[in-house]
Amino acid sequence: MSADSNLDQPNALTDMLYRTLKRHPKRIVFTDGEDIKVLRVAQRMVAMEIGVPILLGNKEKIYQMAADESISMTFVSVIDPSQASDLELFCHRLKKTNRFQGRDILNPEEIMTRPHNFGAMMVQYGHADGMIAGNQSMPATVFRSVITMIKPLKNVPRVFGAMIMVAPHLKHFGRDGILFMADCGVIPEPDVKQLASIAVETGKLALHFLGRTPRVAMLSHSTKGSAQSPSAKKMAAATVLAKKMIRDERLDIEISGEVQIDVALDASAAEIKTPDVKAHQSSDVLVFPNLDAGHIALKLLQHVGGAQNYGQLIMGLARPAAQVPRTVTEETLLGTAAILGGEAIKLHESVLSEQTDW
Secondary structure: OOOOHHHHOOOHHHHHHHHHHHHOOEEEEEOOOOOHHHHHHHHHHHHHOOEEEEEEOOHHHHHHHHHHOOOOOOOOEEEOHHHOOOHHHHHHHHOOOOOOOOOOOOOHHHHHOOHHHHHHHHHHOOOOOEEEEOOOOOHHHHHHHHHHHOOEOOOOOOOEEEEEEEOOOOOOOOOOOEEEEEOOOOOOOOOHHHHHHHHHHHHHHHHHHHOOOOEEEEEOOOOOOOOOOHHHHHHHHHHHHHHHHHHHHOOOOEEEEEEOHHHHHOHHHHHHHOOOOOOOOOOOEEEOOOHHHHHHHHHHHHHOOOOEEEEEEEEOEOOOEEEOOOOOOHHHHHHHHHHHHHHHHHHHHHHHHHHHOO
């Protein structure tokens, strides 16, 4: 059993997810399957009855690792892409992807036997419900695979990353001790349109998991025009566009911006700096002006503040996927798998809704 004691202590976010997934377990593919942390998490998923883990990699090596550590592989699926029965089918489908249409692929098998490509193709075509990668890979490798193999959402101008942080012990950490943060890992300098899309899509994510109206803060060093820098003006413009998108889509999401981080999270600071605002509540979603700000904030909250991180979720795709860091803990792997399962449930419900919509 894992040495990570947090696995047995679900928090406000994961407790809800684990209970939901026991009724609707989902298939999660781990593309970096030759990792003892992944094996322990897979065993735990089966024991908790929250999902069906699929591990990609060398079968002999994975089973030997499990035997050496006395890890049960019951109901854990292990697939070697180079020997998979779906390899020929996936090679055929590879030629139909947008990136490769009209081009001769000299060695499609070499492309499809790469675990990240194989796992992404599994998710795209319904052979798995979500994909986790990155615990033994570089981020660029993961993003290249999902962007190539998984269909993008038409209304999202560019794929981005979102983190979910849980820290009930910290003051002003959202209304429920949960914060959704974006973009923390992909776009170095998002433009106004991208920032507005990040705000709306991350707001939808928070709406799904919180089950109530989320409050999104467009962060800056400026609050409501207190500074006139290009960055502050960009966040103000993105706020206006995001509000329009929410009205057009009739979404139950609140947007505030541009605001400083204390105004976004601390009601007492908000009352002083924005006295004209009627209700001062802590924000649930933080949208950062650039990648430096988002990534630094993430690492500070995790390593200094002791916040538990999940993700990052790769947003802007038609199917659930996540890229985790190579320093990922078992708790993050398990919680991220559960979040992907929750996203897969939402996707399934939206498909059924479209099918029954008269």
